[in-house]
Amino acid sequence: MAGYVYIVTNQRYGTLYVGVTNDIARRAHEHRHGMVGEFSRRYRTARLVWYEVHSTMPLAIEREKRLKRWKRRWKFDLIEAMNPDWNDLFDELNR
Structure with a gap:
């Protein structure tokens, strides 16, 4: 089963949430509609700005744990390499 690591935010350079899921479209929908944990x-944190696909959930979880230890600036750089304008990628997932 594939796994996804993702970052959602409330605004450009705002609060970041790093998570992992097996269904990125569903999880992005949950963030957009407040159907998530207390922090989000x-x-x-409803705008999906970055995600990465992994072949298995254990690999995705390992990557999520590493990203959570990263400095904010490094996460910003990661987001901007994929999504320089910090657009919400939700619509891209649902085409």
Whole structure:
């Protein structure tokens, strides 16, 4: 089963949430509609700005743990390499 590591935010250079899921479209929908944990609801991290696909969930979880230890600047650089304008990628997933 594939796994996805993703980053959602409330605004450009704002609060970041790094997560992992087996269904990125569903999880992005949950973030957009506040159907997530307390942290994401409190900080309104609803804009999907980066994601990465892994062949298995254990690999995705390992990557998520590493990213959570990264400095904010490194995460910004990662986002901007894929999505320089910090666009919400939700619509891209649902084409």
